[in-house]
Amino acid sequence: MTIDTHSQREPHSPLRRIIGSVSAILQTRLELIGIELAEEKDRLLAVLFLGLAAMMLVTMALIALTALVAITFWDTYRWQALAGITIVYAVAGLICALKARSGLRNAPLVFEETLAEFEKDRDIFRRP
Template identity: 65%
Template sequence: MTTERPSQQSSPGPLRRILSSTFAIFETRLELLGIELQEEKERLIGVLFLGLAAMMLTMMALITLTVLIAIFFWDTYRWQSLAGITLAYVLVAAFCGLKARNGLRDAPNMFDETLSEFRKDRDTFR
């Protein structure tokens, strides 16, 4: 009479399962972080390209406008017209600089979704 023992598979202990789940959650969050970084990089490159193109074309237009105004007022108000154009450029540049500074200061956090997922995970384990 032989007694056969049923083959027992060693199931992982509770600590091992918790660690495995924790690492799986952490891996998922890191993947989300990587996706957000990739999206932000692509958006930033697109914005930079369009911004540089707009700046280049605007500079060409402003140079042409300055030359046209200087030619138009060359006989009568030569230096006054150039001073007025310069003052207008300075005012617009100051406005743009302040607007850009406010845009950078008020920018949302880049990893909002990842941080919210980490907060959910933290609240789940409490």
């Protein structure tokens, strides 16, 4: 009878300490995931906004340039001028598409720091 009451009163058994440590580690890692997710969301929103603004402004500039070239060469080389501008736009668009594809392929891993911390935790628990 004294053994049962003694084991129930012992608040810091090894199993409880291990469970508490694992719980604290998981909580820390989940907080890190949340922070990284918030940072990534903010970064993506900023890039999206700037990208849309740039696209709008460049589109306006290209429309103005096209009109300027068409007006300038209207009497002499109208279709050649428009064909030249079309080729320039197509090449620029292709270059942008290739750069965008490259940027997506070379993007860093999401939650890279969290994964590194989980790897460290796993290494610590594997040690004898």
